[in-house]
Amino acid sequence: EVNVALAGLQEAMVALSESELRAPFAGTVTALNIGAGEQVAAGAPLLQLADTTLWQVETLDLTEMDVVGILPGEEVSVTFDALP
Template sequence: LNAGPTAVDLHQAQATVQAAEQAMSRAHADLAAATLVAPYAGVVLEVNASEGETVAAGAPVLRLTDPTQVEAEITVVEEDFPLVKVGQTVDLFFDAMPAAAITGRVERIVPQRSATSTSPVYPVYIALDTAGPELAPGMTVDASVVIDRREEVLRLPRSLVRARPDGTATLKVWNGFSTEERTVQVGLRGNQYAEILSGLAEGDQVVSR
């Protein structure tokens, strides 16, 4: 007859099993750590590593975007900057979708001149109300910020009015014999027209500079 396992044998066997279980747990943990999990569902824009390549800690492996959370960056000129406010409605016209406008709202305004432009313009970021698969990062867009709406007002073509930061502008007005400079108070300014609050009367002839 063979003698059964001793207490020492059983203890060693149990220790071997425990070591194997711990090794398996570590292997599962290592496998989980090696798996990239996106923080949200989206579209991969860029992959910076290949299969089997060693990646340094903290190095970006890929770029991900959420197609349902699209943001547009526009710029506004210096004289319009004081008129733009967070929450205002914006109509956006994409070259990729010329037949339809997409609405959005002003989400944030950067009170610092754009470093990529030689003219005095300021970045404004627009959150789109809807975004479809037709839109992609880097597309060009024209935007119209709806500041306010006015009817039955005195107005001039925008090209004739260059408003200063305090809302005034100097115009050349024909008085019947010659031109005279006149300071006017400017109100709302659109893409085509500027509202004149004071300094002009209906019928006054403004001369282009």
């Protein structure tokens, strides 16, 4: 019985490893096209991943007083009045 249980565990571990998703780059998920427990066809897009490392934001309403409070590499929040 122990050997049967170990074999079942091994099969489950292989199945789990084959279900992992790995992104080709570090990024931010911008859209999720699937919910928990849903099944998808092979090759179907599950999500959108954005590489935000090179994004630059231009603004007309950031004052000199605001800028001095932002340090390079610091995390900030950016909101849009409309879709970018």
